[in-house]
Structures are given as structure tokens and as C-alpha cells.
Amino acid sequence: MGGIPLHVRRKVWLRQFLLQGCWNYEGMQNVGFAYSILPALRDRYEGRPEEFSRALKRHLEFFNTHPAMAAVILGAAIRLEERVAGGEADPRAIGTFKVGLMGSLGAIGDSYFWGALKPMASVAGAILAFVHPLLGIATLLILYNAVHLAVRYRGFAAGMGGEESAVRFLKEAGFARETENRKMVAAILGGAYAGVIASHTAFRFGGAWLELGVFLLAALAVHLITVLFRKAVSPSEVLLLLLIVGMLILWQ
Amino acid sequence: MALVLVRVDCRLIHGQIVETWVPHTGANCLLVANDGLVGNPVLRSVMEMAVPPGIHTVFCRVDEVGGVLSEVDRQGERAILLCATFGDALDIFRRGVRFSALNIGNLHYEAGKVEITPSVYFAREDFEAVHCLSHQGVAVTVRATPFEAGTSFDPER
Amino acid sequence: MAMQFLLVAAFGGVCYLDRTAAFQVMLHRPLVVASVVGAIFGNLAAGAQVGAVLELFYLVRLPVGASIPPDDTGAAVFGGAAAAAASSSIGLEPGNLAAILLLSVPCAEIGKVADRFVRRMNGRIADLAVDLAEREDPRAVEHGLMAGITLFGVFGMALALLFSGVGVSLARFLLPRFGPESHFQFAALLPALPLLGAASVFSCSRTERTSPAFYLTMGCVFASIFFFRWLG
Numbered sequence: 001m002g003g004i005p006l007h008v009r010r011k012v013w014l015r016q017f018l019l020q021g022c023w024n025y026e027g028m029q030n031v032g033f034a035y036s037i038l039p040a041l042r043d044r045y046e047g048r049p050e051e052f053s054r055a056l057k058r059h060l061e062f063f064n065t066h067p068a069m070a071a072v073i074l075g076a077a078i079r080l081e082e083r084v085a086g087g088e089a090d091p092r093a094i095g096t097f098k099v100g101l102m103g104s105l106g107a108i109g110d111s112y113f114w115g116a117l118k119p120m121a122s123v124a125g126a127i128l129a130f131v132h133p134l135l136g137i138a139t140l141l142i143l144y145n146a147v148h149l150a151v152r153y154r155g156f157a158a159g160m161g162g163e164e165s166a167v168r169f170l171k172e173a174g175f176a177r178e179t180e181n182r183k184m185v186a187a188i189l190g191g192a193y194a195g196v197i198a199s200h201t202a203f204r205f206g207g208a209w210l211e212l213g214v215f216l217l218a219a220l221a222v223h224l225i226t227v228l229f230r231k232a233v234s235p236s237e238v239l240l241l242l243l244i245v246g247m248l249i250l251w252q
Numbered sequence: 253m254a255l256v257l258v259r260v261d262c263r264l265i266h267g268q269i270v271e272t273w274v275p276h277t278g279a280n281c282l283l284v285a286n287d288g289l290v291g292n293p294v295l296r297s298v299m300e301m302a303v304p305p306g307i308h309t310v311f312c313r314v315d316e317v318g319g320v321l322s323e324v325d326r327q328g329e330r331a332i333l334l335c336a337t338f339g340d341a342l343d344i345f346r347r348g349v350r351f352s353a354l355n356i357g358n359l360h361y362e363a364g365k366v367e368i369t370p371s372v373y374f375a376r377e378d379f380e381a382v383h384c385l386s387h388q389g390v391a392v393t394v395r396a397t398p399f400e401a402g403t404s405f406d407p408e409r
Numbered sequence: 410m411a412m413q414f415l416l417v418a419a420f421g422g423v424c425y426l427d428r429t430a431a432f433q434v435m436l437h438r439p440l441v442v443a444s445v446v447g448a449i450f451g452n453l454a455a456g457a458q459v460g461a462v463l464e465l466f467y468l469v470r471l472p473v474g475a476s477i478p479p480d481d482t483g484a485a486v487f488g489g490a491a492a493a494a495a496s497s498s499i500g501l502e503p504g505n506l507a508a509i510l511l512l513s514v515p516c517a518e519i520g521k522v523a524d525r526f527v528r529r530m531n532g533r534i535a536d537l538a539v540d541l542a543e544r545e546d547p548r549a550v551e552h553g554l555m556a557g558i559t560l561f562g563v564f565g566m567a568l569a570l571l572f573s574g575v576g577v578s579l580a581r582f583l584l585p586r587f588g589p590e591s592h593f594q595f596a597a598l599l600p601a602l603p604l605l606g607a608a609s610v611f612s613c614s615r616t617e618r619t620s621p622a623f624y625l626t627m628g629c630v631f632a633s634i635f636f637f638r639w640l641g
Contacts, residue, residue: 018430018431020431021555021561022557022558023528023531024528024529025370025371025528025529025532026361026535026536030539042547053543056543056550064474067433068433100298101298103266106267107265107303110266110270110271111267111270111302114473119465119468119613119614120614122438122464122468123610126440126462133460136461140441140464141435141436144435167294167297176301176303176305177305180304180618186610186613187615187619188619190465190610190614190623191607191624191626193465194611194623194627194630195628195630195631195634197603198631199634201600202631208635215628219627221608222607225608229609230276232272232398234399234479235466235469238605245598246511246594250587268474271471272471304616306616358475371475400476
């Protein structure tokens with residue numbers, strides 16, 4: 001029996017974009033994962049309804065990871081199903097592999113995509129939006145998706161090569177180092193953004209000493225808000241406080 | 253004291269820990285007490301990839317926690333202790349590792365479990381473990397990230 | 410007007426889908442959403458001005474695991490609509506801009522509650538789908554997923570309609586009631602808002618190495634802008 005044909009693999013790859021389509025608190029991405037892998041199961045277990053329904057059942061178990069990193073697990077799960085269908089592997093290995101990897105890949109993806117890449121793309125977009133809104137939008141979308149789509153594509157391919165290949169991909173991609181680098185860029189861009197805002201505000205006051213004072217005030221404000229965020233105060237709470245202050249001033 | 257957070261979370265190291273609790277507590281060491289992981293180098297290496305550089309990660313068996321913690325204490329590190337189940341947490345406590353607060357992150361749904369919050373489901377033995385810990389003066393709080401207010405348990409319930 | 414709201418509902422639905430259910434290609438970011446909604450109501454630049462500030466507000470709240478961040482897509486729909494409507498009547502000066510940005514916060518919180526509700530409803534769909542798929546028909550998985558996506562989409566459209574409606578009426582009826590002196594007072598709050606955004610970026614990119622980099626860049630950019638203004 002040959003491997004999974006290309007058009008089936010392509011279908012699975014496209015379906016992974018709907019992984020969170022039925023996100024729920026009990027099984028999280030379980031329906032999405034089963035939906036994504038379904039074409040491969042249909043192909044492997046054609047004419048073997050009992051095995052097919054057992055296979056489907058294992059992929060309806062709880063599943064949750066970062067949506068972009070799921071491609072790696074999805075690829076590896078297909079490869080494992082291929083071997084299980086051929087009688088070369090124990091079906092229980094699939095569950096162990098998925099459960100073992102989803103937490104760690106979730107952590108890697110959360111730090112890298114949500115904690116580093118998205119802020120970097122966002123702040124780059126926000127700065128360039130001063131120049132022209134469309135330039136800002138294009139920058140944001142391109143910076144994020146160039147990496148996002150590459151991980152979805154290469155991660156899936158690496159997963160298809162088996163467990164070792166999946167782990168090798170993760171090592172070689174060096175997510176921890178990349179996360180650090182992206183955070184560095186995000187911090188520098190964030191500093192530039194804050195500097196522009198501070199100078200824009202200071203400009204209205206005029207006079208070198210006053211401007212310096214405004215700058216120091218701005219840096220202090222950023223520092224204070226950062227401390228609040230670390231103390232787990234939500235941005236909404238800070239903003240609502242400002243809104244109330246504004247209302248009180250109006251009331252006077 | 254070296255322990256800044258003790259947490260029960262069936263996912264062990266994941267995004268909520270690395271991105272919210274580590275900065276919030278200022279921890280520089282993650283101590284993962286799990287018997288299964290010690291014998292599985294592949295999963296361990298993937299889990300280590302999720303930890304930012306500069307944070308020291310230690311994996312140990314549940315019965316080794318005491319010894320490892322005193323080592324961490326000597327190094328002057330601030331540690332977050334993670335275990336996967338209430339059973340492990342209770343075991344660690346009974347082996348003499350004292351903590352005054354226990355944080356509950358995620359305990360996934362399984363048939364027959366009771367919903368506490370959308371991401372925490374308790375089995376019957378979990379309730380028993382909470383009672384047991386509460387009576388010893390441990391404050392048990394369900395709080396996935398520091399941004400949440402948290403739900404606490406009082407022992408009389 | 411009806412045509413514009415129809416467009417916003419359709420576009421909002423797509424953005425809300427991108428937020429969680431499908432793709433995650435960042436179409437749902439406030440900069441994109443506010444600009445496009447602003448363009449639909451006749452002023453792309455006004456929308457982008459609001460979007461660029463909103464973009465950074467909630468970055469510090471990561472969507473990790475089951476924790477749901479405030480709905481900045483909804484805030485952007487509101488902000489984009491209000492900014493474009495204000496710019497064509499009373500003008501988008503700093504006071505109005507600050508007011509719109511601050512009033513978008515309740516939208517973000519309402520959107521978060523709605524998101525949680527959709528995910529709970531999805532629980533029932535998933536239950537049904539899993540049950541049916543295991544007992545009878547594997548296609549139940551596909552149907553369940555489509556039902557979930559539809560639910561996300563419909564809620565997104567409804568929220569987009571609601572927030573844009575509130576935004577436009579706010580700019581048309583509430584903001585013009587305030588006189589020029591109150592505008593001036595609200596304008597004083599404006600610089601604090603992008604700074605909060607910068608703090609949000611800084612907080613989620615904060616490590617030992619990046620801390621000095623942030624403040625150093627802030628100082629250098631400020632100094633060089635000051636220097637060039639002094640020259641010319």
C-alpha cells in the first residue's frame with residue numbers, strides 16, 4: 001500500500017485553518033482536529049469501517065495547542081495513522097504523542113506568535129500607519145504571515161516525516177532564540193513609538209526644559225503602566241480609570 | 253523561601269506559565285514534578301524548548317521534590333513548582349514540602365467530572381484532596397492566569 | 410446608510426472568524442479593522458488613526474489556553490465607525506479622538522463576554538457532533554465544525570452591526586453636545602493612550618535584555634526629533 005496521496009494531504013493541510021472552528025471548553029480543539037485529519041483517515045481505512053470509527057474516536061479526544069503549531073502535530077499524527085493502518089505501530093502511541101506534544105507546542109507557539117511576533121508586527125504596523133495607513137496594514141499582515149504560513153507549511157511537512165523529523169524541525173527552527181530576537185525588535189520599535197508620541201506631546205509645550213520634563217513624565221508613565229500590567233492589572237481597568245478621570249474633569 | 257508559586261496544571265509547562273506567571277512572580281526556575289516525564293526524554297526536550305533562556309528548568313520525580321527544592325533554595329533561585337494532578341500535589345505536601353497556597357490552572361474535562369470553571373473540572377478524589385489540603389491551612393485557588401480574579405475554596409464547602 | 414451597515418456586518422463577520430475560528434491571518438487586528446470600517450463610512454485615514462492606537466492596547470493580554478482577552482476587534486469596529494462619522498461632521502480633533510478611544514473599552518469587554526458565550530454554545534454542538542460521529546455518521550464532525558463556524562460568524566456579524574451602530578450614533582448625537590472647552594480637557598488625556606499601548610508592547614516583550622533597549626530607543630528617538638526640529 002502506498003502513502004497518503006497528495007490531494008488528500010493538501011486537503012488536510014487546508015483544513016487545519018479551521019482547527020478552532022468549533023472551539024469549546026470541554027474538548028477545546030477536538031472537533032477541529034478530527035475534522036482536519038478526517039480525509040486522511042477516510043483514505044487509510046477505506047473499507048474497514050470498524051477501524052475507521054476507532055481511529056476517528058481517538059482524534060475526538062481533548063486537544064488544544066497553538067493553532068499555528070498544530071500543523072506539526074497534525075502531520076505527525078497522519079504519519080502515525082499511516083503506520084497504524086499498516087499494522088506497524090500501536091494505536092495508543094498516537095494519543096501519547098498528541099497529548100505529550102500539545103502542551104509544549106502550545107507554550108512555544110504562545111510565546112513566539114502571541115508574545116513576540118504579533119507585538120512586533122503590530123507595533124511596526126502602527127508606526128508605519130503614521131506614514132500611510134495602507135503601508136501600516138500591509139507591513140503588519142506581511143510581517144506576521146510570512147512566518148505564520150511558513151511554520152504551518154514546513155511544520156506540516158516535517159511532521160509528515162515522522163516523530164523524529166518533527167522534533168528535529170522544532171530544534172532547528174530554534175523558537176526560543178527567535179522569540180528572544182523578535183521580542184528585542186518589538187521592544188526597540190515600541191521604544192521608538194513611545195519616543196515619537198512623547199516628542200509630539202512635548203512639541204505643544206515648547207521650551208527645552210519643559211520638553212525634557214514631558215519626556216521624563218512619559219517615560220515614567222510607561223514604566224508605571226508596565227508595573228501595573230505585571231501586577232496583573234488589565235489594560236481595560238487602566239483605560240476605564242482614565243475615562244472616569246475625564247468624566248470628572250468634564251463634570252467640574 | 254524559594255517557592256513563589258505551586259500549581260496543579262495537567263499541561264505542566266505551557267503558555268500561561270511562560271508568558272504570564274513567570275513575569276508576574278519574577279521566577280527564574282521551573283520545577284516540574286512528574287514521574288512520567290522523567291522517563292521520556294523526547295517530550296522533556298520539547299518541553300524545554302518552550303522555556304525562555306535564562307529560566308532554569310528542572311524535571312524530577314514526585315518523591316524527589318524536597319531534595320531538589322533545598323538545592324534550588326541554596327542557589328537562591330525563585331521557583332515555580334508544577335505538578336499534573338492533585339494526587340501529586342498532596343503527595344508532595346505529605347512528604348514535607350510546605351506551601352501555604354496552591355494554584356489550580358487547568359484540569360481537563362473527562363466524563364464524570366464536575367465543572368469548577370470552564371477550564372477546570374474536578375473528579376471526586378480531587379474534592380477530597382482539596383479538603384485535605386484546606387484543613388492543613390493551604391489556600392486553594394483556581395486561577396488560570398494572574399489577570400483573573402480567581403475562585404477560592406473554603407474548607408467548609 | 411443601510412448598505413454601509415450591511416458591508417460592515419459582512420466584513421465584521423469575516424474578521425471575527427479570523428480572530429478565533431479560522432485562519433488567524435491577523436485580519437482581525439484593530440489597525441486593519443478600524444481602517445476598513447472607517448473606509449466603509451467614508452474616511453479610511455480617520456479609522457486608521459484610531460486603529461493604530463487600539464492596535465497596541467491589549468497586546469499584553471495573550472489568548473493563552475482558555476483565557477480570553479478583551480475583544481479589540483469589536484473595539485476597532487466601534488472606533489473606526491465613530492471616527493469616520495465624527496470626521497465628516499464635527500471633525501476628529503484630539504478631544505473627540507480621546508473620547509472615542511476611551512469609550513471603545515466597554516465594547517471590548519462586551520465582546521469578550523459574547524465570545525465566552527459562543528464558546529459555551531459550541532460545547533453543546535461539540536457534544537452532539539462527538540456523540541453522533543462515534544455512534545452513526547462520521548460526517549457529523551464536518552457538520553459540527555460548520556455549525557461552530559456559523560455560530561462564530563453570525564455572532565461576529567451581530568457584534569459588528571451593534572458596535573458600528575453605537576459608534577456612528579455616538580459621533581452623530583453625543584459628541585457634538587460637548588463644547589470646545591470640554592474637548593480641550595479630554596484632549597489632555599490623549600497622549601496617555603498611545604503611551605499605554607507602548608507599555609503594553611513593552612510588557613509582553615520584556616526581558617532583561619530588552620528593558621534597556623526600550624528606554625534607550627525612546628530617548629534616542631525623542632532626542633533626534635528634538636535635534637532636527639532645533640536645526641530646521
